[in-house]
Amino acid sequence: MSLKTGKIREKNSHVILSAAEIEFVKHGFKGASMQAIADRAGLPKANVLYYFNTKQALYQQVLSTISARWDSLLDDISDQDEPAQVLTRYICNKVDLAISYPNASKIYAAEIIQGAPNLQDQLRSNVRVWFKEKTKIIESWIEKGKIDPVDPQHLIFMIWSTTQHYADFETQVLIVSNKREYEADDVDVIKQFLCQIILKGIGLDIGSIEPLHMENQFACSL
Amino acid sequence: MSLKTGKIREKNSHVILSAAEIEFVKHGFKGASMQAIADRAGLPKANVLYYFNTKQALYQQVLSTISARWDSLLDDISDQDEPAQVLTRYICNKVDLAISYPNASKIYAAEIIQGAPNLQDQLRSNVRVWFKEKTKIIESWIEKGKIDPVDPQHLIFMIWSTTQHYADFETQVLIVSNKREYEADDVDVIKQFLCQIILKGIGLDIGSIEPLHMENQFACSL
DNA sequence: GTCTATACAAGGATAGAC
DNA sequence: GTCTATCCTTGTATAGAC
Numbered sequence: 001m002s003l004k005t006g007k008i009r010e011k012n013s014h015v016i017l018s019a020a021e022i023e024f025v026k027h028g029f030k031g032a033s034m035q036a037i038a039d040r041a042g043l044p045k046a047n048v049l050y051y052f053n054t055k056q057a058l059y060q061q062v063l064s065t066i067s068a069r070w071d072s073l074l075d076d077i078s079d080q081d082e083p084a085q086v087l088t089r090y091i092c093n094k095v096d097l098a099i100s101y102p103n104a105s106k107i108y109a110a111e112i113i114q115g116a117p118n119l120q121d122q123l124r125s126n127v128r129v130w131f132k133e134k135t136k137i138i139e140s141w142i143e144k145g146k147i148d149p150v151d152p153q154h155l156i157f158m159i160w161s162t163t164q165h166y167a168d169f170e171t172q173v174l175i176v177s178n179k180r181e182y183e184a185d186d187v188d189v190i191k192q193f194l195c196q197i198i199l200k201g202i203g204l205d206i207g208s209i210e211p212l213h214m215e216n217q218f219a220c221s222l
Numbered sequence: 223m224s225l226k227t228g229k230i231r232e233k234n235s236h237v238i239l240s241a242a243e244i245e246f247v248k249h250g251f252k253g254a255s256m257q258a259i260a261d262r263a264g265l266p267k268a269n270v271l272y273y274f275n276t277k278q279a280l281y282q283q284v285l286s287t288i289s290a291r292w293d294s295l296l297d298d299i300s301d302q303d304e305p306a307q308v309l310t311r312y313i314c315n316k317v318d319l320a321i322s323y324p325n326a327s328k329i330y331a332a333e334i335i336q337g338a339p340n341l342q343d344q345l346r347s348n349v350r351v352w353f354k355e356k357t358k359i360i361e362s363w364i365e366k367g368k369i370d371p372v373d374p375q376h377l378i379f380m381i382w383s384t385t386q387h388y389a390d391f392e393t394q395v396l397i398v399s400n401k402r403e404y405e406a407d408d409v410d411v412i413k414q415f416l417c418q419i420i421l422k423g424i425g426l427d428i429g430s431i432e433p434l435h436m437e438n439q440f441a442c443s444l
Numbered sequence: 445g446t447c448t449a450t451a452c453a454a455g456g457a458t459a460g461a462c
Numbered sequence: 463g464t465c466t467a468t469c470c471t472t473g474t475a476t477a478g479a480c
Contacts, residue, residue: 255454255455255456256455256456256457257454257455257456267455267456267457268457268458271456271457271458275457276456276457277455277456277457
């Protein structure tokens with residue numbers, strides 16, 4: 001029975017976290033109510049508070065789940081490979097993540113917009129260190145003459161903003177381009193567009209990426 | 223006395239709107255409280271409700287103030303001039319707006335993230351029409367061979383996302399780049415970076431912009 | 445482990461004195 | 463036009479039955 005109980009706990013936790021994600025996206029941290037989260041999860045309100053003691057704790061849990069996904073999938077800018085290959089992979093992964101988990105990106109964005117009250121520490125430690133590392137790699141590319149002398153920091157900001165835009169501003173993108181939802185084709189077009197403009201923009205020819213490393217990540221229509 | 227009253231009304235309205243902007247940024251629509259807005263404005267809560275009958279009305283007022291600023295300053299993509307010049311001007315104006323009114327951009331972004339419950343109509347009418355017009359202009363540039371054959375829609379998304387990033391993600395940008403606030407120099411660097419990458423990315427040489435049209439908009443350090 | 449009932453605070457909005 | 467006092471709803475959280 002304790003095994004079964006554990007399963008129930010795991011399942012309920014997951015249902016609650018999913019419901020919470022949606023409510024936090026739609027109304028923000030303060031605006032989301034435990035009642036609405038419970039309703040969406042199909043559980044009594046007290047049950048939600050049984051699993052996560054406070055609303056704050058539930059929110060923190062949602063945030064750290066998001067951060068974990070970020071960290072695990074996006075840490076692949078290294079100086080082992082050629083710039084074109086590294087940047088292509090990074091951009092494509094970020095686009096995939098944005099399209100696959102739009103709510104995660106939206107909650108993260110809302111947190112930053114509101115001044116990152118729950119993410120300050122992580123930004124000041126982890127993210128800042130990651131950022132410094134990656135700018136140094138980009139600087140080394142510039143020193144070796146592999147890319148144009150562009151500001152490494154702003155290059156990273158450009159990749160972050162352009163990729164996450166398709167998650168955070170999903171509503172606007174879909175409305176103005178008159179679509180109901182993203183399709184597989186759209187994702188390929190996005191990847192191809194971003195890689196083309198950014199690589200060319202910093203002085204790399206998109207043709208310099210060996211097809212091997214593009215894999216199925218995007219259809220090269222040029 | 224009615225004149226004086228009108229002045230008081232105008233002044234108080236303005237104070238309330240400014241306070242509301244800040245509270246809406248920090249806590250979202252639902253999360254912001256009339257009490258907190260009133261406190262920030264230095265007025266009793268009932269006073270705020272006297273000027274704006276409901277919280278919803280106050281929020282709508284904030285939103286339409288923002289939209290008005292958007293519309294008036296950013297409608298300058300025309301097919302009269304050369305692409306390089308038009309895009310440079312558009313990018314620089316958007317950066318200026320993002321840096322000058324970060325809260326406006328943040329509230330707009332939060333609205334879109336939450337599914338644009340109060341902006342759907344405007345997006346479906348005004349913004350969509352604007353978007354269609356501008357993509358056609360870009361298409362005409364492509365047909366005339368003035369720029370590379372890139373997707374016009376995604377080019378606009380790229381400009382929107384990269385420029386507004388500096389407002390919406392201000393907190394993150396400042397923390398990871400270890401600054402307290404944006405300085406005049408930063409703004410120039412941002413404009414110059416974005417123009418360089420995007421113009422070059424779509425096959426335009428940044429040198430093709432006549433200095434005349436760059437004015438003081440950014441220092442051309444190349 | 446699960447759920448009903450409830451305590452207690454905060455929020456939006458209004459009535460009415462000044 | 464301005465502000466105090468108050469109504470009523472909603473929200474978080476807990477107590478305690480099952």
